[in-house]
């Protein structure tokens with residue numbers, strides 16, 4: 001095991017079900033001698049099989065994956081598992097309590113990887129993931145959603161990776177979620193993502209954006225939970241047959257910067273298009289109003305490619321450079337292989 005300042009209270013090699021926590025040293029205004037606790041659950045099966053790491057709550061305003069992970073951790077018994085299931089249901093607990101995307105100190109935990117044992121708390125925790133948890137895992141599931149700022153249909157997703165065998169396994173795992181939409185993306189907002197480091201280590205990585213807009217419907221909870229269980233059956237970590245849809249959901253590929261539409265100016269965003277709508281290049285998808293300048297014409301934002309609306313901005317208040325929509329090109333499973 002690599003040298004780490006993070007203490008794990010359970011033995012991740014031990015049999016059976018264990019509930020514990022990761023403890024990070026910290027010192028703050030309310031306690032000079034303190035630890036930040038991050039819950040962790042390990043469930044080892046009674047036979048050999050792969051290991052899956054399931055992570056929720058990297059961002060605190062994305063409750064869908066946290067609830068699916070909490071239910072999975074609580075409701076799964078060792079007899080349900082082959083190999084091992086390791087669950088970190090709420091990776092950023094202080095952000096979850098605040099219901100904010102970022103940690104209270106402004107850190108985006110999804111830009112903290114691969115981490116640093118001598119860095120601040122987020123980088124120490126990322127380093128523990130990178131050097132202890134990822135090496136244990138064959139499969140890494142990282143559940144996100146649109147949070148308060150983005151509205152999207154609930155989908156499973158994957159980062160584009162160049163290795164064909166890894167990519168094919170990730171495509172199959174993405175489709176196994178059983179959502180009506182799937183998404184293939186690139187990073188347009190910086191490096192240091194959890195999935196990027198897990199992919200670099202050769203893991204089969206499947207992620208999600210499970211709706212968003214600051215609220216969660218019952219249908220979203222259902223697909224979050226059933227999809228997670230189905231992926232874990234698909235990769236052989238949970239017992240039972242994975243269910244396969246007759247045809248995958250709609251797969252959107254947004255691996256060009258032009259797919260991501262950014263606000264040209266600050267103002268109030270008005271959306272013209274609905275999620276799932278097909279649009280053509282040059283078509284207006286929304287406009288920015290200027291609350292202090294009723295005499296000014298709004299700034300119209302147009303699609304830069306033919307495609308399907310996968311994301312629209314969920315909140316009107318918009319700063320220059322904020323993402324206002326994502327227009328993905330529809331592709332097939334075979335095209336991704």
Ligand SMILES: [Zn+2]
Nearest residue numbers: 059062144145
């Ligand atoms: Zn997120």
